[in-house]
Amino acid sequence: MLFTSYSFIAFLALLFTVYYLVPRRFQWMLLLFASYLFYFIAGPTYVIYIFVTTLSTYLVSVKLESLNKAQSAYLAEHKDMSREEKKEYKASVKSKQRKWLAACLLFNFGILAVVKYTNFAIANINAVIGAFGGGTQLSFLKLALPLGISFYTFQTMGYIIDVYRGKHPAERNFFKLALFVSFFPQLIQGPISRFSDLAQTLYKEHSFDSRNISFGIERILWGYFKKVVLADRILVAVNTLIKNPDTYQGAYVLIGMLFYAYQLYADFTGGIDITIGIAQVLGIEVKENFHRPYFSKNIVEYWRRWHITMGTWFRDYLFYPLSVSKPMLNISKHSRRLFGEALGKRIPVYLSTFIVWFATGIWHGASWNFIVWGLMNCVVILISQELKPFYDWFHSRFNVAGKLYFKVFQIVRTVLLMSSIRMFDCYRDVPMTFRMFGTIFTRFSFKPFFDGSLLKLGLDLSDYIVLLAGLIVLTIVSVSQARGSVRRQLEKKPVLVRYAAYYALILSILVLGAYGVGYDSSQFIYNQF
Amino acid sequence: MMKKRKLIINITAVCLLIISLLLLQRLLMPKYVSAIVEGSLIEEYYQETTGHDVIFVGDCEVYESFSPITLWENYGITSYIRGSTQQLIWQSYYLLEETLQYEKPEVVVFNVLAMKYDKPQKEEYNRLTLDGMRLSPIKIKAIQASMTEKENLIDYIFPILRYHSRWDELTAEDFQYMFKKKKLFHNGYYMRVDVRPVTTVPEGRKLANYRFGDNAYYYLDKMVDLCRDNDIDLVLVKAPSLYPYWYDEWEAQIEEYAAKHDLLYINFLELIDEIGIDFNTDTYDGGLHMNLSGAEKLSVYLGKVLAENYGLKDHRNDDVYKEVWEEKVDFYYDMKAQQYYELEKYGYLKSFGAKPPTS
Numbered sequence: 001m002l003f004t005s006y007s008f009i010a011f012l013a014l015l016f017t018v019y020y021l022v023p024r025r026f027q028w029m030l031l032l033f034a035s036y037l038f039y040f041i042a043g044p045t046y047v048i049y050i051f052v053t054t055l056s057t058y059l060v061s062v063k064l065e066s067l068n069k070a071q072s073a074y075l076a077e078h079k080d081m082s083r084e085e086k087k088e089y090k091a092s093v094k095s096k097q098r099k100w101l102a103a104c105l106l107f108n109f110g111i112l113a114v115v116k117y118t119n120f121a122i123a124n125i126n127a128v129i130g131a132f133g134g135g136t137q138l139s140f141l142k143l144a145l146p147l148g149i150s151f152y153t154f155q156t157m158g159y160i161i162d163v164y165r166g167k168h169p170a171e172r173n174f175f176k177l178a179l180f181v182s183f184f185p186q187l188i189q190g191p192i193s194r195f196s197d198l199a200q201t202l203y204k205e206h207s208f209d210s211r212n213i214s215f216g217i218e219r220i221l222w223g224y225f226k227k228v229v230l231a232d233r234i235l236v237a238v239n240t241l242i243k244n245p246d247t248y249q250g251a252y253v254l255i256g257m258l259f260y261a262y263q264l265y266a267d268f269t270g271g272i273d274i275t276i277g278i279a280q281v282l283g284i285e286v287k288e289n290f291h292r293p294y295f296s297k298n299i300v301e302y303w304r305r306w307h308i309t310m311g312t313w314f315r316d317y318l319f320y321p322l323s324v325s326k327p328m329l330n331i332s333k334h335s336r337r338l339f340g341e342a343l344g345k346r347i348p349v350y351l352s353t354f355i356v357w358f359a360t361g362i363w364h365g366a367s368w369n370f371i372v373w374g375l376m377n378c379v380v381i382l383i384s385q386e387l388k389p390f391y392d393w394f395h396s397r398f399n400v401a402g403k404l405y406f407k408v409f410q411i412v413r414t415v416l417l418m419s420s421i422r423m424f425d426c427y428r429d430v431p432m433t434f435r436m437f438g439t440i441f442t443r444f445s446f447k448p449f450f451d452g453s454l455l456k457l458g459l460d461l462s463d464y465i466v467l468l469a470g471l472i473v474l475t476i477v478s479v480s481q482a483r484g485s486v487r488r489q490l491e492k493k494p495v496l497v498r499y500a501a502y503y504a505l506i507l508s509i510l511v512l513g514a515y516g517v518g519y520d521s522s523q524f525i526y527n528q529f
Numbered sequence: 530m531m532k533k534r535k536l537i538i539n540i541t542a543v544c545l546l547i548i549s550l551l552l553l554q555r556l557l558m559p560k561y562v563s564a565i566v567e568g569s570l571i572e573e574y575y576q577e578t579t580g581h582d583v584i585f586v587g588d589c590e591v592y593e594s595f596s597p598i599t600l601w602e603n604y605g606i607t608s609y610i611r612g613s614t615q616q617l618i619w620q621s622y623y624l625l626e627e628t629l630q631y632e633k634p635e636v637v638v639f640n641v642l643a644m645k646y647d648k649p650q651k652e653e654y655n656r657l658t659l660d661g662m663r664l665s666p667i668k669i670k671a672i673q674a675s676m677t678e679k680e681n682l683i684d685y686i687f688p689i690l691r692y693h694s695r696w697d698e699l700t701a702e703d704f705q706y707m708f709k710k711k712k713l714f715h716n717g718y719y720m721r722v723d724v725r726p727v728t729t730v731p732e733g734r735k736l737a738n739y740r741f742g743d744n745a746y747y748y749l750d751k752m753v754d755l756c757r758d759n760d761i762d763l764v765l766v767k768a769p770s771l772y773p774y775w776y777d778e779w780e781a782q783i784e785e786y787a788a789k790h791d792l793l794y795i796n797f798l799e800l801i802d803e804i805g806i807d808f809n810t811d812t813y814d815g816g817l818h819m820n821l822s823g824a825e826k827l828s829v830y831l832g833k834v835l836a837e838n839y840g841l842k843d844h845r846n847d848d849v850y851k852e853v854w855e856e857k858v859d860f861y862y863d864m865k866a867q868q869y870y871e872l873e874k875y876g877y878l879k880s881f882g883a884k885p886p887t888s
Contacts, residue, residue: 006683462696462697495538499542502542503549506546507549507553510550510689510693511553511689511693511696512693512696514694515690516684516690516691516693516694517652517679517680517684517691
């Protein structure tokens with residue numbers, strides 16, 4: 001059931017109605033039912049995967065907590081224990097907990113690895129066999145990739161790690177945990193929520209709040225505008241450019257790169273707007289996943305503002321633990337000894353950064369282009385950090401820091417940089433991406449901008465007008481967001497202005513939307529991750 | 530007080546939105562006035578003020594082969610053609626069922642070429658038939674029976690969802706005919722006076738299976754039952770189009786079916802000489818469809834059969850019909866004269882949905 005399908009809209013309308021009609025104590029149960037129904041419609045067999053992940057996580061989380069409780073009880077009973085004995089006892093409990101946690105992580109990431117990465121591994125093994133002249137090739141497996149498995153696995157593993165760390169107690173109600181794992185609006189493309197953020201708002205009773213519902217609907221409409229009017233419109237040109245690399249080179253690659261940046265932004269943020277909007281109508285608060293990312297002045301800032309929940313997940317559950325892990329501390333010790341304090345202390349940080357970006361890349365997809373995409377991000381971030389003293393000197397020497405023109409330059413630079421790295425995501429082939437990128441410099445010509453070639457990419461003049469108008473609207477909204485919620489700002493406007501904005505939004509989705517017969521409805525790009 | 534004011538504002542806003550959407554829908558829907566005029570065939574029926582003795586249902590072979598005005602002028606038979614492009618048999622059935630909500634004819638004529646289709650075919654053709662129907666439970670059933678896999682019922686109920694992308698193709702015609710369209714047909718007959726003689730007739734390719742499908746038979750049975758329940762005589766016809774090819778095996782099945790159900794079946798392909806159809810002068814597209822001359826000849830023949838077999842009254846002196854039909858006759862001859870004028874002036878029927886000759 002696509003977010004953009006009529007059946008999904010009917011599903012939502014029915015759910016919203018029933019949600020506020022049932023006794024409030026049943027609301028979370030209704031959501032659980034709706035979430036599993038949504039997942040079942042997407043693929044009946046997928047339900048088994050999400051159920052197994054939920055069950056295993058539930059059992060282990062309960063076990064971790066019971067170990068905690070047993071420890072507290074034991075320590076209370078044995079107050080006369082010495083400090084050393086207590087320490088030893090706690091360490092033994094922690095060790096048991098670690099084993100349970102490791103088993104749970106291994107099991108669930110194992111499922112993800114098997115369904116998502118087995119064929120990638122086979123392809124690489126076959127390539128190695130082929131390179132050494134071997135004739136035998138391993139057969140690929142026919143494995144269905146359950147919808148949103150990367151998202152719910154990460155969310156669930158985040159939960160179990162937090163239970164292990166004692167950040168919050170384990171959820172004792174299996175069905176409530178099942179709702180946390182399967183909450184349908186965020187199932188297919190995030191955000192990757194934390195239990196501590198979502199649980200309370202998810203399970204509590206929600207009364208009908210017209211303002212909240214109105215805000216939620218506005219957010220949903222805004223998401224649909226971005227998705228069906230902008231992203232799905234430009235998609236046609238992006239596909240034409242990417243699928244015909246022999247024809248479209250030079251300036252076309254640059255055009256494709258910028259178009260894809262536009263499409264991905266409208267598609268992904270639009271999807272998240274719909275998700276957050278649906279949750280808001282239900283009275284549930286879901287964390288924001290974007291904070292005006294295209295206004296970032298450098299790549300580090302960009303990654304703090306784009307797909308925020310994924311970034312923080314990797315930071316909290318991979319980067320930090322990795323940085324303070326025993327092997328990394330050992331590496332730190334040795335590198336300081338070998339390369340001196342200044343360089344030596346940076347080596348473990350860089351190594352952790354490298355691992356995180358490798359994981360981020362492969363999380364996005366089981367192919368080399370995503371791995372290289374992740375590592376390219378890593379390289380740019382590390383270079384930026386290395387060049388920081390130079391940048392600081394440059395800013396003060398030429399007195400550009402804080403100047404508007406320099407901010408604009410930094411923003412444009414970051415957008416171009418991120419867009420060019422994203423080309424690995426477009427072409428899905430590493431050598432081809434490098435080749436095509438090269439043609440921007442070797443075969444560039446201004447002709448395509450003026451000779452009508454742009455009108456042969458599947459978009460006509462009216463499409464370009466819509467896209468340009470859309471870009472202006474997106475920019476205005478993003479600029480306004482700096483002053484706080486745009487919906488709150490709109491709420492304060494006179495009735496006529498407010499309703500004119502609502503009408504414009506609704507009518508533009510209905511009339512300008514790239515949906516229905518004649519358009520191939522497109523999945524959200526992040527569904528595949 | 531504030532709450533009441535807010536409620537009034539919200540209700541007004543919703544009403545305005547609905548009105549805007551309805552207006553937009555009317556604007557965005559194709560008007561089918563100067564191009565693909567066949568799209569206007571079905572909706573014109575609702576302008577009728579009097580009933581009819583004969584109702585035709587079927588595909589282009591009915592709306593291009595029979596002229597209700599000729600039937601009127603020669604026999605005083607009142608008739609209406611509820612035909613449309615590639616009208617599938619279930620669409621014919623539901624159109625007939627819908628027609629019976631408005632009137633009760635004596636005879637129904639169904640062109641059997643539609644039996645060759647057993648499954649929904651093309652969205653574009655579905656639209657030409659279904660969009661013109663008034664919204665009713667019968668229309669919903671017709672849509673459900675006709676939809677191809679990629680179609681949605683809601684797109685038919687709210688056509689703005691289907692035609693929204695026409696916003697950048699709108700012409701003056703879309704505004705001009707937003708609320709009222711000019712009359713284009715003669716009781717469902719699509720007049721064409723131009724001539725394109727038959728040069729070659731494509732041979733029918735071999736089929737894997739010549740038996741009409743179960744679904745087609747199901748709706749033919751339903752049509753027979755519907756007519757029988759309403760005390761209407763059903764006549765099966767096959768228009769004399771030279772292609773699409775009409776196979777002997779198909780002919781045998783229809784003959785057998787007609788005999789079994791005691792129905793009159795007229796295959797005009799076998800009556801070409803008797804009627805005097807000349808494929809050098811009586812077709813406007815090389816044998817696919819009849820032009821006015823061909824349609825008038827066929828109508829003279831069919832009218833005689835209907836009048837003799839079913840005792841249809843001559844309404845020419847009936848005051849209820851006289852004035853209405855005089856107006857129709859005038860419109861018929863005006864258009865005929867205009868078409869001949871355009872043919873002479875431009876070499877093709879410029880204002881009647883025809884395309885300029887390619888050579």
